[in-house]
Amino acid sequence: MRKSVKFLSALAAVAVVSTAASAGTLDEVKKRGVLHCGVSTGLPGFSNPDDKNNWSGIDADTCRAVAAAVLGDASKIKFTPLTAKERWTALQSSEVDMLSRNSTWTHTRDTSLGVNFTGVNYYDGQGFMVSKSIGVKSAKELDGVSVCLQAGTTTELNLADYFREHGMKYSPITFDTSDQTIKGFEANRCDMLTSDQSQLYSLRTKLPDPNTAMVLPEIISKEPLGPVVSQGDDQWFNIVKWVLNAQINAEELGITSKNVDKMKSSKNPSVGRVLGTVGDAGAKLGLSADWAYNAIKQVGNYGEMFERNVGLNTPLKIARGVNALWNKGGIMYAPPIR
Amino acid sequence: MADKQGQALTPSKPAPWNDPAVRSIVFQVLAILALGYFFYVIFQNTLANMEKSGISTGFGFLGEPSGFGILMSMVDYTEASSYGRTFLVGLLNTVLVAALGIVLATFLGFAIGVARLSPNWLLAKIATVYVETLRNIPLLLQMFFWYFAVLAALPSPRQSMDWGGAFFLNNRGFYFPRPVFEDGSSIVGIAFVIAVVAVVMLAKWAHKRQESTGEQFHTVYVSIGILLGLPLLAYLISGMPISLEYAALKGFNFQGGMRVIPELMALLWALSFYTAAFIAEIVRAGILAVSHGQSEAAHALGLRQAPTLRLVVIPQALRIIIPPLTSQYLNLTKNSSLATAIGYPDLVAVFMGTTLNQTGQAVEIVGMTMGVYLTISLIISAFMNWYNKRKALVER
Numbered sequence: 001m002r003k004s005v006k007f008l009s010a011l012a013a014v015a016v017v018s019t020a021a022s023a024g025t026l027d028e029v030k031k032r033g034v035l036h037c038g039v040s041t042g043l044p045g046f047s048n049p050d051d052k053n054n055w056s057g058i059d060a061d062t063c064r065a066v067a068a069a070v071l072g073d074a075s076k077i078k079f080t081p082l083t084a085k086e087r088w089t090a091l092q093s094s095e096v097d098m099l100s101r102n103s104t105w106t107h108t109r110d111t112s113l114g115v116n117f118t119g120v121n122y123y124d125g126q127g128f129m130v131s132k133s134i135g136v137k138s139a140k141e142l143d144g145v146s147v148c149l150q151a152g153t154t155t156e157l158n159l160a161d162y163f164r165e166h167g168m169k170y171s172p173i174t175f176d177t178s179d180q181t182i183k184g185f186e187a188n189r190c191d192m193l194t195s196d197q198s199q200l201y202s203l204r205t206k207l208p209d210p211n212t213a214m215v216l217p218e219i220i221s222k223e224p225l226g227p228v229v230s231q232g233d234d235q236w237f238n239i240v241k242w243v244l245n246a247q248i249n250a251e252e253l254g255i256t257s258k259n260v261d262k263m264k265s266s267k268n269p270s271v272g273r274v275l276g277t278v279g280d281a282g283a284k285l286g287l288s289a290d291w292a293y294n295a296i297k298q299v300g301n302y303g304e305m306f307e308r309n310v311g312l313n314t315p316l317k318i319a320r321g322v323n324a325l326w327n328k329g330g331i332m333y334a335p336p337i338r
Numbered sequence: 339m340a341d342k343q344g345q346a347l348t349p350s351k352p353a354p355w356n357d358p359a360v361r362s363i364v365f366q367v368l369a370i371l372a373l374g375y376f377f378y379v380i381f382q383n384t385l386a387n388m389e390k391s392g393i394s395t396g397f398g399f400l401g402e403p404s405g406f407g408i409l410m411s412m413v414d415y416t417e418a419s420s421y422g423r424t425f426l427v428g429l430l431n432t433v434l435v436a437a438l439g440i441v442l443a444t445f446l447g448f449a450i451g452v453a454r455l456s457p458n459w460l461l462a463k464i465a466t467v468y469v470e471t472l473r474n475i476p477l478l479l480q481m482f483f484w485y486f487a488v489l490a491a492l493p494s495p496r497q498s499m500d501w502g503g504a505f506f507l508n509n510r511g512f513y514f515p516r517p518v519f520e521d522g523s524s525i526v527g528i529a530f531v532i533a534v535v536a537v538v539m540l541a542k543w544a545h546k547r548q549e550s551t552g553e554q555f556h557t558v559y560v561s562i563g564i565l566l567g568l569p570l571l572a573y574l575i576s577g578m579p580i581s582l583e584y585a586a587l588k589g590f591n592f593q594g595g596m597r598v599i600p601e602l603m604a605l606l607w608a609l610s611f612y613t614a615a616f617i618a619e620i621v622r623a624g625i626l627a628v629s630h631g632q633s634e635a636a637h638a639l640g641l642r643q644a645p646t647l648r649l650v651v652i653p654q655a656l657r658i659i660i661p662p663l664t665s666q667y668l669n670l671t672k673n674s675s676l677a678t679a680i681g682y683p684d685l686v687a688v689f690m691g692t693t694l695n696q697t698g699q700a701v702e703i704v705g706m707t708m709g710v711y712l713t714i715s716l717i718i719s720a721f722m723n724w725y726n727k728r729k730a731l732v733e734r
Contacts, residue, residue: 145589152694157696163407174692
């Protein structure tokens, strides 16, 4: 009988715990003192750990900027590596506060997963990488091809659409992680690897001899990649959205991590509004006035993030292209802070 | 005196709340109610939370078109098929690899278990090394080994290994001719069914004859003759209605014919070699548990080594072998879900992987997948329990 009493009270305890509601994400992060950020399991240029578990990449930096804006310190952050399959569940169950994991913004994801995309930190498109030895110059010559790709991505759908549209056959070999796809490609299990084009360049650097593979010119889809938060917390949604916008605005206004202190005394009111010397942009987000200053000082503006992680001076050697600012030939455009 | 004592021993019936029988029933009912309530709360809570955070629920997604391709499918499947169809494709692929794995692992395990007890020193040592190596390396590593190490050793499609232009082996799989059934080929099928029936009747007759007269009959050779001969005869008489479609190199890959993909081979080898090591040990234990006197008695009756093993030792050993063997079958089936690591499109990869990601309906999909593994496991269990009962010692 003592046993059954214990059992019943255990049941009651579990029931209470499972009905407890969660507080606002901002308060929770502040109380915890650490931002939990979901990243990829290793994708050079976007989110990739080194041997001391320091994460680098444009996605990792996007999270760091949020940590700097919210907690005043870009290093107060815990990265959780997630496979493509795990990412939504991790975000839905609040295991991570935000997801910055080269995730494509699509209608289905935005409407049925209970998540909100906060913006775009990289405009990508799906491409093909083939081994030079098969002698293919264009994606139109790929009938009957074996394709390595990663499970749980928009890639699978785009690939199917493209081959159906062009009346070609293919056989997909679907792996769990992008690391396994490049291993399958290396073992010659497939003739072609498909993924977002930025990832192809990044994965190519993992081949023993990157020159044996080439990326085909065709881009078959739109892949706007960006940070994601859970639905139902508008304040947190605003914060993550506007930290990235502030970084893009900063690049447009010429504010960098190096000149940010000098820019604080700028006469341009737009600069003042970003850096918190004019207006109360921070307070409206529930943050301190120097929220964007911290993000820019510690992480940099959008252009700095790009050049440091994927730009021409990195192994990935990706040109700004469509990711340049709107007034410099690209489509990167942020609403103004005012 | 006796009456009085009898009365004294029968206690008066206690009040219901003091009756241990009533009390135990009441507490068990309470416990079940509490458990039921617990799951009800969890269920409602999950639904409410999902609704609150805007996650779609329900099984409507099963009718929507999937829009992605699958490497291997035993039923018709295209990108236009529904998510319900992807479930079926994944389910069949899982059942296929589990069934083949169980058969392979059983044969291999029995052979190695018996070999380990062989008086032949070399054979016994090889079996020992096999068991100790295979069962001590994690299964996932073995899968990666069979997949990546063996894949890397195989040639590309253009340099395929070729046997008579009909069988090809390369790193895209093993290709063999596909029989194409034309009009009139059903006669061959009917002939085959007749042959099977004939063989079964023959075996019964031969057994009966041996029991009554002691004369043996060459059942095995005659059976093979009937099984091959009768359909072949029908095939020739009906004008050879079955032709073969050969695989041929077209573009990057072979087209036509039939193919076993390397993912299936790697998964099957890894699963059956690994499980066979455990089955071998179970078989060895079963055989060792049969008293040595049994073999000596059989030898004394004039039975040679092979019939002794087959007729005396194994039937008794089976009683010990079957229950743990069931666990190994269940393990193999569940381990097949590691397939997703090497790209074999099993239920976990196709349904709990891609489908889950496209629809985001984790609760429904994970629930369905768990239900499938539970059902398969319970079916295996039920069958093995039935078989065990048949083999159990009938005491007279």
